Amino acid sequence: MSVTAAKGFTAAGIAAGIKENGNPDLALVVNVGPRRAAAGVFTSNRVKAAPVLWSEQVLKTGQVSAVVLNSGGANACTGPKGFQDTHATAEKAAEVLGRGAVEVAVCSTGLIGVLLPMDKLLAGVETAAAQLSEHGGEKAAIAIKTTDTVHKTSVVTKDGWTVGGMAKGAGMLAPGLATMLVVLTTDADVDAGTLDEALRAATRVTFDxxxxxxxxxxxxxxxxxxxxxxxxxxxxxxxxxxxxAVCDDLGQQLIRDAEGASKDIKVEVINAASEDDAVEVGRSIARNNLLKCALHGEDPNWGRVLSAIGTTRAAFEPDRLNVAINGVWVCKDGGVGEDREKVDMRYREVHIVADLAAGSETATIWTNDLTADYVHENSAYSS
Amino acid sequence: MSVTAAKGFTAAGIAAGIKENGNPDLALVVNVGPRRAAAGVFTSNRVKAAPVLWSEQVLKTGQVSAVVLNSGGANACTGPKGFQDTHATAEKAAEVLGRGAVEVAVCSTGLIGVLLPMDKLLAGVETAAAQLSEHGGEKAAIAIKTTDTVHKTSVVTKDGWTVGGMAKGAGMLAPGLATMLVVLTTDADVDAGTLDEALRAATRVTFDxxxxxxxxxxxxxxxxxxxxxxxxxxxxxxxxxxxxAVCDDLGQQLIRDAEGASKDIKVEVINAASEDDAVEVGRSIARNNLLKCALHGEDPNWGRVLSAIGTTRAAFEPDRLNVAINGVWVCKDGGVGEDREKVDMRYREVHIVADLAAGSETATIWTNDLTADYVHENSAYSS
Incomplete structure (x- = not known):
């Protein structure tokens, strides 16, 4: 399954010794053709890791033969040496696979500001290449985990063709994009332009x-x-x-495995004047630490939802706002609505609907609650 | 001290029964003149509580005779009834003080979306008026506490005149402004226009x-x-x-008492192309949950500082960024700098310097770490 569900791909996942704990940390995905079309979407962070800078150039050709992915180190903020390391990784993969380095994308994840152990990584590329298999998708998905508690894969099979993929990401999930590496594969016979259009359309409403x-x-x-x-x-x-569909499924898996989370929160903004307004309001609600704490405590604190909406530039009138939590309209016309005692907060999924009463556009943002476990996981050690 | 340090002011603080635990919850500050000039700055949240909507109108006259402040309920998102309640509060104070209601500002703080117990509040205004004293500033400061562990006052005395004040605020501290109520008083003989200019100039670089x-x-x-x-x-x-100076002191007191905080973090952005750039970068760093967790764990994780800078629109080149944590330049030219082991993180104060190498402007943002105690305090009960 995973990246090898679609025909024409092999993959491998191994422990190269990049992670000190000996867990799998290097994955290789190879497109054996006949076509090698590809598209990519990258972080909009202006501080980009070396592998992002490299892979952005690779993707400009619209062609990718192989992807080398490592966990155990982000190779970000590592200066010219970091970029040379990414280049050397692509060269190594190209050499063992008999392809051009310009067709090899590289992805890294882990701690920022640390150089990768290149001897181990390059040796690992050779080992992984020797283990490439049409059944290697699962192992590849496992090798890219960082603080993920489970590996994430998804497959959609249609009439004669398939789209499948793997993802990693557990913390630092935020737009443009979430902190994640995702490789999707398909055996459909489509060109790079079509891939690009479909991928951008999908990520805009899923990972973003x-x-x-x-x-x-x-x-x-x-x-x-x-x-x-x-x-x-x-x-x-x-x-x-x-x-x-594959992006949506993988995105959901990322949220369900978010660091320390005890609630998956669906923030649905309705009746917005524009989709941009709906997204801005949804993000503002999704990022409100006080609300995220309240939901962790199973408190349907709609005042914090209104407070978050009020910080946006979206079109709305404060006294026309309505908010439902798990189906109960606890806020009507900007004030007290149905009895908040009616809200059942016992389940993992929380559904917030924010009605802006300003138009007909809608958007949904997924987030999770803020917990002591999140604090622990992100303070107890460097990541 | 507090609001009665300056001559010409009386104050009182009492327990009116608005808080269920019986703690002080109502304060009254009266300007006995001879001048009654005033200025005010209010939240930029578009969802404004009833007392904010009321007091904004009062301040348009440039004159305030009295301020009624209550903790135990925010009177926000309470619709027309909430606004009537604020109006009735001002009318009551005007009646017992022999002033016009249009000269009475009202401030409320506490849970959003709940109507105030007006019988208790109005009776409390009478009780407080009977206890007004030139020594009442301390009691007033105590009565406006919510989750504050200490009350906050500050005084600056100059040659023959004084500026003093009180503040409350512990969570939800964010620009435009922090979640706080602040009343400053002065016996200087200045007009409303001067007060307005001085107050806006002060809040822009302190509470904001x-x-x-x-x-x-x-x-x-x-x-x-x-x-x-x-x-x-x-x-x-x-x-x-x-x-x-008084605003700066009170702002520092707010940060030091922030909910659940174990670190006070000073984020100083230097060599920015503009002050706006410096503020945007400072805020982005100050709001990065991952960094705030890392600092809680005494981990000088500068990668998260760069990651936060990268999300802004400020002018900078990634490979020219420098970051110091507690005096150690752990990031130089966008990459690894001095040994992070040299950073001493044992103390409560953390000082981050982000050098954008893009100009000569600077700004400082104050924040605190993200802790399990913050999560607990904001999830265990409604606030």
């Missing part, structure tokens, strides 16, 4: 709307590789739907 | 740069009242300095 802690990573990368091995060229709409 | 948890309140109010009782009209610059 997953906002765990408002923090934006230096390393986020989402790649979509097409082998053409199915010999089928689907209709664009159907293909885009499949890509979005 | 205190950002505990990125959350902006619906109730923030800072008032400055002048009695003219000293008979002295200071030079503007000297007066503005004194107002800023």
């Amino acid at each position: 709307r997953v906002d765990s802690d408002g923090c934006m990573s230096t390393n986020d990368t989402v790649l979509l590789l097409a082998s053409g091995a199915s010999g089928t060229t689907p209709e664009y709409a159907e293909f885009a739907d499949a890509v979005r | 740069r205190v950002d505990s948890d990125g959350c902006m309140s619906t109730n923030d109010t800072v008032l400055l009242l002048a009695s003219g009782a000293s008979g002295t009209t200071p030079e503007y610059a000297e007066f503005a300095d004194a107002v800023r």
Whole structure:
């Protein structure tokens, strides 16, 4: 499954010794063709890790033969040496696979500001190449985990073609994109332009709307590789739907595994004057630490929702706002609505609806609660 | 001291029964003149509490005779009834003090979305009026506490005139302004226009740069009242300095008492292309949950500082950024700098310097760490 669910791909995941604890930390995904079309979306953080700077250049060719991914180190804020290391990694993979380095994308994740142990990493690329398999998708997904408690994979199979993928990410999930590495593969026979269009359309409404802690990573990368091995060229709409479905599923898995979270929170903004307004309001609610604490405490504190909406530039009148929590309209016309005692907060999923009463646009942002476990996980050691 | 340090003011603080635990919850500050000039700064949250909407109108006259402040309820998101309640509070104070209601400002703090117990509040105004005293400033400061562990007062005395004040605020400290109520008084003989200019200049670089948890309140109010009782009209610059000094001191007290905090963090942005850039970068760093957790864990995780800088629109080149933590330049030219082991993180104060190498402007934002205690305090009960 995972990146090897679609025909025309092999993968491997191994322990190269980059992580001190000996866990798997290096994955390799290879497109064996016949087509090698690819598209990529990268972090909008202006401080970009070396592998992001490299892979952005690779993707400009619209062609990717292989992806090397490592956990155990982000290779971010590592200066010219860090970039040389990424380049050397691509060269090594190109050499062992008999491809050009310019067709090898590189992704890294882990602590910022530390150089990678290149001897181990380069040796690991050789080892991984020797283990490449049409069944290696699962191992690859496991090797890219950092603080993830589970590995994340997803597959959608259509009439004769497939889109599958793997993702890693648990903290620092925020737009543009979440802190995550994602590799999607398909055996559909589509060109790079189509891949790019479908991938951007999908990430805009999935990964870009997953906002765990408002923090934006230096390393986020989402790649979509097409082998053409199915010999089928689907209709664009159907293909885009499949890509979005896989992205949506992986995004949900990221939120469910967010560091320390005890609640998955769906923030649905309705009746906004524009989609941008809906997204801005949704993000403001999703990033409100006080609300996230209250929801952790199973307190349907709608005042904190209104307080968050009030910080935005979206079109709304304060005395026309309505808020529902888990189906109960606890705030009506900007004031007290139904009895908050009616809100059942016992379950992991929390559904907030914010009605701006200003139009007909809508957007949904996914986040999670703020917990003592999150604080512990992000203060007890460097990550 | 507090609001009665300056001549021409009386104050009182009592337990009116608004708080269920019986703690003091109602304060009254009266300007006995001869002058009654005033200025005010209010939250920029678009969802404003009833007392903010009322007091904004009062301040348009440039004159305030009295301020009624209550803790135990924010009277925010309470609709037309909430506004009527604020109006009735001002009318009651006007009646017992023999002033016009339009000269009575009202401030409330506490849970959003709950109506105040008006019978208790109005009776409390009468009780407080009977206890007004030139020594009542301390009791008034105590009565406006919510989750504050200590009450906050400050006084600056100059040649023949004084500026003093009180503040409350512990969580939800964020610009525009922090979640706080502040009343400043002076016996300097200055007009409303001068008060307004001095107050705005002071809050812009003090309360507006205190950002505990990125959350902006619906109730923030800072008032400055002048009695003219000293008979002295200071030079503007000297007066503005004194107002800023009191605001700065109270702002520091707010940060030191922030909910659950174990570290006071000073984020100093230097060599920015503009002051706006410096403030934007400072806020981005101050609001980064991952960094705030790391600092709680005494981890000088400068990668999270760079990651936060990278999300801004400020002018900078990633490979020219420098970051010092407690005097050690752990990041130089966007990469690894001095040994992070040299950073001494044992003390409560943490000093981050972010050098954008893009100009000569500077700004300082104050925040605190993110702790399990913060989560507990904001999830265990409604606030």
